[in-house]
Amino acid sequence: MDVCEAIIKRRSVRSFSDRTVEKELLIRLIEAAIWAPSGSNIQPWHFVVVTDEEQRSKIKAFAPGLAGVPPALIVICTDMDLCERKGGRLGRDVLSLMDAAFAAQNINLLAVELGLGTCVVRSFNQSAIQGILKLPGYLVPQLLIAVGYPEKIPMAPGRRNIQDVISWERYG
């Protein structure tokens, strides 16, 4: 599948079958994620992959933005100490989240090729997820990605017209 096709076909999938996601595929998703760009090449990420039913259920309880209980979750965490040490305030306050998002999109796009659905979630309680996953204080969960074989693939929501969002040389 070429990149453009994956970009166009990607959806935020919120309905998954019960089929287990193979460990090998989850590893491939993380392999894609670590090739994302990161500010100053800090690569501040740490990925916690959750497939255990009880653990997923606990996360779900404190993640209002998570639809259902997907077969697998990838929790993208960033090392905030590393971000600040190597990236300063910019690293800590801005790049930490941007880098997580870059990694998330790599996961999203490879998932399309692998026949998987994903949904990126930020509506969760960070402290609760830190506690459930036993994360050290400097590792902050930034994004949850629900991963599974789609039960239903949503229609593409509309897109703003490209003419309205592009300017050349200067705004206007």
Add this chain to the structure above:
Amino acid sequence: MTDILIDKKKLIDVFCFILASARGCLDEPPVYGPLRLLETYTMLIDALKEGDVPSVFLEEKERIESYMMMCMYNEKSFEEELNKSLARIVNAIAD
């Protein structure tokens, strides 16, 4: 009044969901508030094991699930559907 039996684990999940949502809604888009409330409605229906809950409430759950995500991309339609849900419940109770 007859007692209702609720799944304990699902009820605990609802408690956690409500607290996490309350905290989340301080920072999140305003429309997430109504969305979380609707989700709580569906979770509570799912948590029911047995009891004399009027069927109109049980039936409304499916309708809510069909439109609740609309709040993210079509607030006007979301509001219309919410009004219809309310109207159905009110009609059922008023009878």
